[in-house]
Amino acid sequence: MRYRLGVDIGGTFTDVLLMEEDSGRLVALKVPSNRQNPEDAIIAGLDQLDARHGIAASEIAYFSHGTTLGVNTLxxxxxxxxxxxxxxxxxxxxxxxxxxxxxxxxxxxxxxxxxxxxxxxxxxxxxxxxxxxxxxxxxxxxxxxxxxxxxxxxxxxxxxxxxxxxxxxxxxxxxxxxxxxxxxxxxxxxxxxxxxxxxxxxxxxxxxxxxxxxxxMRTYFDTLEDKTKRAGLATRIFSTKSNGGVMSVEAAGERPVETLLSGPASGVIGAAFIGRMIGDERLITLDMGGTSVDIAVVDGEIPYSTENTIGDFPVLLPAVDVSAIGAGGGSVAWLDAEGVLKVGPRSAGARPGPACYGRGGTEPTVTDAYAVLGIMAPGGLLGGEMKLDIDKARAALATLGERLGKTPEETADAILQVATANIYAELVPQLARRGVDAGDFSLLAYGAAGPTHVFMLARELNMRRVLVPPTPGLLCALGCLVADLRADFVRSLWQDARDLADETLAGCYATLEGEARDWLDKQQVDVTETYLIRSADICYVGQSFELNVVFPDEPLSVEALQRWFHDRYELVYGFADRSNPIRILEARVQIVGVTRKPNFDDLRPFATAGDKPASSRPIYEQGRAVTGAVLQRAALRPGDRFRGPAVVEQYDTTVYVPEGFEVTVDDWFNLVGERLK
The missing domain is CATH 3.40.50 (Rossmann fold)
Structure with missing residues (x-):
């Protein structure tokens, strides 16, 4: 057997996703992250794969991973x-x-x-x-x-x-x-x-x-290579990049700045892959973790931006265009000076975390609200490996509820409504900035809390449908598995088109393309296809902002470049002054080496020892108590249908479906939710 391994190292858990190349069968693990020695979580994952599933590290033929070590260091x-x-x-x-x-x-x-x-x-x-x-x-x-x-x-x-x-x-x-x-x-x-x-x-x-x-980063990569070799891993190791591609750890050690936003990028890559697989490529991705919600708009192509900010610092390297909203499962609920309920942006983090985790946290959070309302399983998470303390969650909510004059359930319900309103208020302007009508897109949810909250958000956005992939809590690891080799190259020209000769323009792109092909050769990876994406940052003479124009598959000339810019400008802004001279600022080339994709015929979620038969339990939401069905994700088959209120439990997350939605399991084991008329 040959296997492919994708790993996403997060702040709380390290997600390990193993795939058998021939059948597409998935094996998934969540291993506690080690902040001081992040590579130890990967070694622990390899040990568990061997002990639980009999899969030795020597059988792994491809290994790609993403880490937050760089961005956390910054x-x-x-x-x-x-x-x-x-x-x-x-x-x-x-x-x-x-x-x-x-x-x-x-x-x-x-x-x-x-x-x-x-x-x-x-x-x-x-x-x-x-x-x-x-x-x-x-x-x-x-x-x-x-x-x-x-x-x-x-x-x-x-x-x-x-x-x-x-x-x-x-x-x-x-x-x-x-x-x-x-x-x-x-x-x-x-x-x-x-x-x-x-x-x-x-x-x-x-x-x-x-x-x-x-x-x-170089110390980490060197240590990772050494420890994985001693564990029996013989394949080369790759690291994901901010632009959604992968590169060898040798290259990543020399240019670690390119890995800063690899985590969010991997999730969008995985979401886009799911969309292409099911034939729905117009997606709004919703990655809800413990601290924040990351969104991206995928309209056929993965979006990119050169205006990214990390903490206090702008980073102009191309990266997948992801916007962060300060709301997540660990967001703390509090009252302002006027007694108005607020949720976030401060988070309880992983330690001490929400009160229901039993790690010393006492402040009420969104996750505590899920637990008290009956949305999250009293038996715990990760197939029962991580227990929840519902009494501590109720105590935390009761303290806040006393000041509001509400019961713990009413307080929890109010917290979820405020959290949904926060995401809605931030998301709508982001969609407007991108010229997106939410009703024309599907909302694809992943991350630990994304599937738990996505239907509540879709209800407010009037979305046409909701998608929950088979392993939403591990989608970033899936993105590591399917990402292509990808690198960007740039040269600044800063010349008016009137002063630019065709030979100079062609020579610039020839140089960039040569550098790109040299980079791909150095990665020493067999790829099924190679292609180049040529573009330029262009503006009208006198403008202080530019527009990136991707070149069509036509011969390159200064005259053609001017036409492409005017056409793009008119498409974006509804008007183009074709008599106005333009200035070419940056020439850009992105090379993509398409990696061999494994067989994905069977992406069914896997069962765990903690799975229980279908049942029901009380759920309190939107001011009233209802009885909701409780289903196990691993037991659902293509063609199955159910309506909310319902909870679907699985190893890596909990899916909550409120009233007003019907869910169908499609041929790839995605949950497809649509609003009832």
């Missing part, structure tokens, strides 16, 4: 000591940022703290003009003196970002060579190697972030 500010080398006069680039207040209406909002403090930023006497002319030559003595100063200040790696190096990298490359000659063990990042795009602050910041998280 958010928690516990990365490496980074030194920054800049052109003289630009020492404060990380402090000045974009001269924008994080909150325009709050003059006292604290200024974000730079990843490289000013004492670890050194200037070099060098200068290239915007056309590449050498204004101030670079000198070895100056570079090495600056590097020695940074090392003396505690820098364990150095990022280099010189003016105009996005087009003319000679000075950066020379400085990198000199530094490595004197400090061969130092990790040196040149911005022109990492992401040669015009925008000094963002390019500099990406280089510093890469150094900041790099040491920890």
């Amino acid at each position: 958010l928690e500010r516990d990365g490496a000591e980074v030194g920054l080398l800049t052109t003289r006069g630009f020492r404060d680039i990380l402090e000045l940022r974009r001269l924008r207040l994080p909150k325009a209406n709050d003059l006292f909002f604290p200024r974000p703290r730079a990843l490289a403090p000013r004492r670890r930023v050194a200037e070099v006497d060098e200068r290239l003009a915007q056309d590449g002319e050498v204004v101030v030559p670079i000198r070895r003595d100056d570079v090495l003196a600056a590097a020695r100063h940074l090392v003396a200040q505690g820098a364990s790696n150095i990022a280099i970002c010189f003016l105009h190096s996005y087009r003319f990298p000679a000075h950066e490359q020379q400085a990198k060579t000199w530094i490595l000659e004197e400090f061969p063990d130092l990790y040196v990042i040149a911005s022109s190697d990492l992401w040669p795009q015009q925008r000094e602050y963002e390019r500099c910041l990406v280089s510093v972030i890469n150094g900041y998280i790099g040491a920890r």
Whole structure:
């Protein structure tokens, strides 16, 4: 037997999804994450696969995984000591940022703290003009003196970002060579190697972030390879990327900044795969975890953005376009100064977590509301492996309910209504910004709490239908299994179309395509197909924002590029001034190596030892008590139908179907819910 392994390392649990290549049979596990040594959870998963299912690590032929280690290192500010080398006069680039207040209406909002403090930023006497002319030559003595100063200040790696190096990298490359000659063990990042795009602050910041998280990520990848080899795993290891692709851990160790948003990206990739499989490619994805709700709009193609923000920092590398809403299963319910019930954005987290987890939490949360209302099984989660303490949940809700003059059940019901309203209020503007009518899309739910809340949200949004995949709590791990090799390459042009020759444009894209193919070759992976996506960021001359235009399958020329931009502009904004000159800012190429996809003929959810026969129990929702059917997901077969109120229990989540919906099990074991007329 040959198996494929997908792993998603989360803050609370590490999701392990194993698939038999020939039959598509799934085996899933949730293993407690180890914050200090995240690779240990993967080893524990491999041990459990062997002990419980008799599947040895040596039988795994493909292994891809995603981790939040990079993004957590950035958010928690516990990365490496980074030194920054800049052109003289630009020492404060990380402090000045974009001269924008994080909150325009709050003059006292604290200024974000730079990843490289000013004492670890050194200037070099060098200068290239915007056309590449050498204004101030670079000198070895100056570079090495600056590097020695940074090392003396505690820098364990150095990022280099010189003016105009996005087009003319000679000075950066020379400085990198000199530094490595004197400090061969130092990790040196040149911005022109990492992401040669015009925008000094963002390019500099990406280089510093890469150094900041790099040491920890490389140590993690090296340790993971060592421990998995000792466990018997012989296949290469891949890591998911923010752009929804995968790359080898060797490449990820050199460019860890590309993995920052890999978790949310993996979920969207998995959701899009499910949509293609069932023939429904117009999806609004809803990933509801313990802290937040992540949404994305998939309209045939996976959406991408270069305007992502992580904590205090903008990251301009392409990533799957996901928006986060501050609501989740662990969101805490509280009263404001006027006595109005609020839910979130503060979360109880994994420790102590909701009160019903029995880990010391005492504040009422959305999860506690699920438990008290009868939506979540009193017997616990993960097939009974994780017990729930309903009495502690009731006590937490009773404390809040006393101040509201409500019973614990009424308080829990109010919490769910407020939580639904919070998601609705944030989601509708996000859909409007994307030009999406919710009624034309299906709402696909995943994550631990997504299937529990999705029908309540669909009721408010008037969605045409709801999809709950067979293993919604493990969809990010599924995304790791089916993701393709994918990489992005960019060059800044910043030229008016009137001044740009066809030969220059063609030469730029030929260079990018050569770099892309070289990257794919270095991954040493057999792919079934390779294709390139060419695009450009373009604006009208004088505009301060740009539009990304993906090229059709036609010959490339400046004239064609102008036509494509006007057509795209008119499609987006309803008008195009075809007589106005345009400016080409960035040329982009994305290469995709399509990986071999396993057989997915049978995606049925698996049974657990904790599964019980179909039954019923009281459920309190929308102000009244009803009797709801309780079904086991593993017992449902294609063609089965049922109506709400009902609860469907499975290993990785709980699905709640309120009144007013009918659910059908389709041929791929998805739950398809539709509103009753």
